[in-house]
Amino acid sequence: MARRARRGPGAVILRRQRDRTPVAWRNGAGVTEEVAAARTGRIGDGEGDRIAWRVSIATVDKAAPFSRFDGIDRLLMPLTPAGIHLRLSGAARDVSQFDVVAFPGEADVASIEDAPGARDLNLMVDRAFGGGQLVRSYVTGARTLRRRAGQEVVVVVALCPTLRYRGEQLEEGDAIVVDDDRTVILSGYGSVAEATVVRATG
Incomplete structure (x- = not known):
């Protein structure tokens, strides 16, 4: 059975980039700006309520492994012209600007050889949702x-x-x-x- 997301009344909402607050990664390799999200009310991922879905923009400052998110499917779109260079389950993967790569949150993924300031758009969805x-x-x-x-x-x-x-x-x-x-x-x-x-x- 699909899990229910907790959210407010339906709406069309304009969210400005300038109003978002970047949150530093625990490994110091970058920051994330949350664009929009809904949560299930279940505890998970070590950060309070588990997400039902989340759209975010990440800025990668140096090569680093991605955080693991069990039960989450991820889609990533590089926003900077150089794209992003990944190691995905042991294999090198170059993803061009505006192309999309999909992978499960349990996968062993890391950014490699990226110039500081590389940005990417991320969609994460709890696959049970x-x-x-x-x-x-x-x-x-x-x-x-x-x-x-x-x-x-x-x-x-x-x-x-x-x-x-x-x-x-x-x-x-x-x-x-x-x-x-x-x-x-x-x-x-x-x-x-x-x-x-x-x-x-x-």
Whole structure:
């Protein structure tokens, strides 16, 4: 049976990158900015409530192993032009900018040979709660986005500073969180990352 996430009333929420507070990693190798998340109310991962899903942006300052997250599926999209260089289950894996790599949270993963300041967008989903998808898409003049049937949430992250939402300029890293059936209309020309979470059935 799918676990229930704890969250507030449905809404379309604009979350500015400038308002987020980076949290330093315990190993000192980087920081994480939480973009949006929901939690199950169960204790796990050594950090209080276990996540149902989380979208975050990480800045990697030096090579280091990734934290282990049992029962969590992860998707990672490099945001900087050089991409990111990983060791994934013992094999080297180069991931280009805006490509996506998926791996289980139990996997042995480390960043290697990355220049300080490498950034990546992350989607983490408790596999008992559901599944996720992370893709890059484009806005050419105007584009309508909405949560589709079966989707728990859609988080849209601006990948460039050339888009507008409700007349407001979006900066790179700004995010729009859609967890009800309202429509989001973006205008301008540029790309976004779309992180979607689908709740498990049964």
